[in-house]
Amino acid sequence: MKNVSMRETFGECLVELGKEYPNIVVLDDDLASSTKCNYFCQAFPDRFFEGGIAEQNMMGIAAGLATTGKIPFVVSFGTFNSKRTCDQVAISVAYSNLNVKIVGAYSGLFSGKTGATHQSVEDLAIMRAIPNITVVVPADAVEMRQAMRAIVEYEGPTYLRVARDEYPILFGPEYTFKIGRSYTLAEGKDATIISCGILTGAALEAAEKLKTEGLSVRVVNMSTLKPLDVEGINKCAIETGAIVTAENHSILGGLGSAVAEVLVENEPVPMARVGIRDVFGESGPNSDLCLKYGLTSDAIACEVQKVVARKRLSKFK
Amino acid sequence: MEKKARKLRRSIIKMLEAGRAGHPSGSLSVVEILTVLFYKILRLDPRNPLWPDRDRFVLSKGHAAPALYAVLGDLGFFSEDHFSTFDHIDSILQGHPDRTKTPGVEISTGSLGQGLSAGIGMALGAKLDGKSYRTFVLLGDGELQSGQVWEAAMFAGYKKFENLIAIVDNNKLQLSGWTKDILDIEPLVEKWEAFRWYVTETDGHDFEKLLYTFRDLEEKRAGAPALVIAHTTKGKGVSFMENRVEWHAKPMTDEEVALALAELR
Numbered sequence: 047m048k049n050v051s052m053r054e055t056f057g058e059c060l061v062e063l064g065k066e067y068p069n070i071v072v073l074d075d076d077l078a079s080s081t082k083c084n085y086f087c088q089a090f091p092d093r094f095f096e097g098g099i100a101e102q103n104m105m106g107i108a109a110g111l112a113t114t115g116k117i118p119f120v121v122s123f124g125t126f127n128s129k130r131t132c133d134q135v136a137i138s139v140a141y142s143n144l145n146v147k148i149v150g151a152y153s154g155l156f157s158g159k160t161g162a163t164h165q166s167v168e169d170l171a172i173m174r175a176i177p178n179i180t181v182v183v184p185a186d187a188v189e190m191r192q193a194m195r196a197i198v199e200y201e202g203p204t205y206l207r208v209a210r211d212e213y214p215i216l217f218g219p220e221y222t223f224k225i226g227r228s229y230t231l232a233e234g235k236d237a238t239i240i241s242c243g244i245l246t247g248a249a250l251e252a253a254e255k256l257k258t259e260g261l262s263v264r265v266v267n268m269s270t271l272k273p274l275d276v277e278g279i280n281k282c283a284i285e286t287g288a289i290v291t292a293e294n295h296s297i298l299g300g301l302g303s304a305v306a307e308v309l310v311e312n313e314p315v316p317m318a319r320v321g322i323r324d325v326f327g328e329s330g331p332n333s334d335l336c337l338k339y340g341l342t343s344d345a346i347a348c349e350v351q352k353v354v355a356r357k358r359l360s361k362f363k
Numbered sequence: 364m365e366k367k368a369r370k371l372r373r374s375i376i377k378m379l380e381a382g383r384a385g386h387p388s389g390s391l392s393v394v395e396i397l398t399v400l401f402y403k404i405l406r407l408d409p410r411n412p413l414w415p416d417r418d419r420f421v422l423s424k425g426h427a428a429p430a431l432y433a434v435l436g437d438l439g440f441f442s443e444d445h446f447s448t449f450d451h452i453d454s455i456l457q458g459h460p461d462r463t464k465t466p467g468v469e470i471s472t473g474s475l476g477q478g479l480s481a482g483i484g485m486a487l488g489a490k491l492d493g494k495s496y497r498t499f500v501l502l503g504d505g506e507l508q509s510g511q512v513w514e515a516a517m518f519a520g521y522k523k524f525e526n527l528i529a530i531v532d533n534n535k536l537q538l539s540g541w542t543k544d545i546l547d548i549e550p551l552v553e554k555w556e557a558f559r560w561y562v563t564e565t566d567g568h569d570f571e572k573l574l575y576t577f578r579d580l581e582e583k584r585a586g587a588p589a590l591v592i593a594h595t596t597k598g599k600g601v602s603f604m605e606n607r608v609e610w611h612a613k614p615m616t617d618e619e620v621a622l623a624l625a626e627l628r
């Protein structure tokens with residue numbers, strides 16, 4: 047499988063969409079060469095705005111632009127575009143219900159070794175908790191392209207995570223991304239791994255490993271955290287009876303929490319969350335970070351074994 | 364305009380009475396500024412609040428919402444019948460301006476410091492579309508303590524937003540006391556000029572001076588955004604509220620309402 051860069055794909059696709067949608071404008075805060083919106087700057091210099099290291103102002107400007115009919119992509123690292131600009135996102139964008147596309151690049155732990163200050167372990171929790179925001183986390187370059195198009199065609203405040211590095215292609219030509227719809231990448235009946243973003247690849251690997259141990263594990267990619275595919279989650283619970291979530295994010299407030307909220311109110315089944323366990327990240331190569339913070343296919347497989355064991359012991363069906 | 368201002372002040376008092384909450388003195392201090400802007404300067408169409416060529420107005424000091432509502436109601440953006448629903452549940456008149464509920468409100472404000480950035484976005488939209496509408500942003504003086512305002516000021520000055528005009532309702536007070544005692548924002552003129560703005564000052568309650576100031580801006584500022592420092596009295600028009608710190612967000616008693624309305628007859 048060929049690995050394709052998520053941020054490069056984002057940068058290229060932004061230009062492609064820019065050609066089709068003349069109302070798209072891009073705002074940057076001195077990170078363009080990292081987030082790859084510099085490609086858009088080169089293609090459309092009159093529609094690219096450099097705000098400097100002033101993220102709150104940039105978010106406000108994006109909101110103002112949206113009131114004039116523009117489709118602003120305000121691009122920064124996930125950590126800055128969620129924590130630093132939280133109030134601006136909440137009030138100028140979300141409460142005002144404006145068509146701003148907030149991009150959180152270098153998402154999760156994989157921030158080119160820059161460490162905790164540049165990693166976003168809580169951006170999904172923040173965005174999910176603010177009303178009116180659609181939250182999308184693409185798993186590969188194919189989904190990134192489709193998700194970006196869907197986001198442009200959708201009218202409303204949106205948060206899009208863009209991972210930094212290269213990941214395998216998971217989706218084939220038959221795939222059609224739809225906001226709010228999860229997708230089953232592998233069928234199974236003993237348990238389901240619900241994952242998002244770049245951990246979906248690890249989820250598929252985990253399912254493969256577990257097959258050799260006699261377990262039939264479903265893998266569902268849940269790229270939209272809000273609005274959540276509640277029906278999809280319930281279906282997995284009913285049909286497989288055990289769920290493990292996996293995300294490049296804290297286990298507090300992100301995909302795992304979202305799934306747990308649904309299960310508890312509808313179909314309570316044994317469940318476990320794989321993710322960053324309420325700690326800050328640190329500097330290190332991606333592979334070391336994955337190992338240390340439990341974001342591997344082994345970690346996922348281990349949790350699947352445990353929930354299956356709980357399922358078999360449990361009084362629930 | 365004096366008669367209009369008096370009527371607007373009466374509407375403010377009645378709204379605050381109906382809601383039994385709100386921000387009296389900060390609303391009263393901006394009445395002349397809004398009167399001059401909305402009746403003499405801004406190109407608007409109350410029957411078409413989204414007319415693409417309209418001038419934009421952002422109330423960055425969102426707690427002065429009653430003043431904005433008084434003007435918008437008087438101009439016909441919505442029926443003045445709504446005044447009595449201010450701060451009531453389901454009302455189109457929220458405690459702070461809500462873009463999704465009130466015709467004539469460009470963006471939701473209330474969390475101080477955000478309006479100038481949004482105004483820049485609107486002014487930028489004008490530049491991109493080759494439109495000649497201007498964007499006006501009204502800030503509070505206490506609000507200038509907020510960092511985002513300075514990010515916005517830096518950006519607008521550097522990028523020469525000549526279609527952007529900011530006004531500071533410089534009433535010298537904030538919630539807890541005199542601005543100079545809480546966190547002194549002076550010297551304002553030097554600060555904004557250092558940020559490459561054209562700065563002018565005026566009496567914020569004098570119609571002629573306000574009008575002259577706004578009209579004069581066009582010639583004077585040569586490719587820079589403009590700041591009008593309007594010197595005002597917090598609580599202006601109601602004698603027992605003028606320059607009194609306690610009236611930032613205090614509900615009036617029935618007697619106080621009657622007294623205020625009597626003064627504004």
